[in-house]
Amino acid sequence: MNIRFAFSRKILAASLAVAAVGALALPALSATPAETVKLRQETMKQLGGHMKAIKSFAMEGQGSAEDVAKRAGEIGEIAARIPSLFPEGTGMDEVLDPKNGAKPEIWLDWDNFLKARASLEAQSRALAAAAGGGDQAAIRAAFQNLGKNGCGNCHKPYRIKLEK
Numbered sequence: 001m002n003i004r005f006a007f008s009r010k011i012l013a014a015s016l017a018v019a020a021v022g023a024l025a026l027p028a029l030s031a032t033p034a035e036t037v038k039l040r041q042e043t044m045k046q047l048g049g050h051m052k053a054i055k056s057f058a059m060e061g062q063g064s065a066e067d068v069a070k071r072a073g074e075i076g077e078i079a080a081r082i083p084s085l086f087p088e089g090t091g092m093d094e095v096l097d098p099k100n101g102a103k104p105e106i107w108l109d110w111d112n113f114l115k116a117r118a119s120l121e122a123q124s125r126a127l128a129a130a131a132g133g134g135d136q137a138a139i140r141a142a143f144q145n146l147g148k149n150g151c152g153n154c155h156k157p158y159r160i161k162l163e164k
């Protein structure tokens with residue numbers, strides 16, 4: 001048998017094996033801890049963007065209730081992804097990034113952290129329902145509740161706000 005041919009078959013088999021392993025690994029698992037920290041900060045910033053736009057409608061009537069409903073839905077989707085953005089080994093004491101503000105308490109207190117996440121999802125649903133009704137006063141109340149019991153409820157115990 002041609003040696004070159006046998007050699008390339010071996011390489012092909014090896015690269016297929018690598019591809020199979022790669023396909024099994026979930027993106028979140030293949031990311032390094034530092035990459036995960038970055039991704040979760042970007043994701044949190046998206047939450048910030050949604051809240052800013054929702055606030056404009058809730059407080060000043062700018063935009064539309066439909067847009068608020070859509071953004072509330074997206075907040076709910078992000079809320080569902082929060083656990084995967086906080087794998088063990090990505091706390092501020094472990095990934096030594098001066099921008100990492102994830103307190104170690106998150107993992108010492110994981111069940112409560114998950115409750116805070118669930119609260120965000122519940123509040124986002126309540127806001128979506130209020131937005132569906134179209135009443136600005138109800139939307140404002142749901143928005144304020146979401147900020148307090150959705151975001152603030154988790155940030156207070158689990159996040160250190162750092163200078164950027």
Ligand code: HEC
Nearest residue numbers: 041044047048051100101102116117120150151154158159
């Ligand atoms: C279940 C907990 C939890 C909830 C709920 C939550 N956050 Fe966060 N958030 C965190 C933690 C922890 C950090 C610090 C993450 C880091 O530095 O890696 C953070 C960081 C942030 C940041 C800073 C991102 C950066 O660039 O460093 C923003 C902005 C933010 N959150 C907005 C929000 C908003 C708005 C909401 C509500 C709609 C929200 N978060 C809900 C836990 C939460």
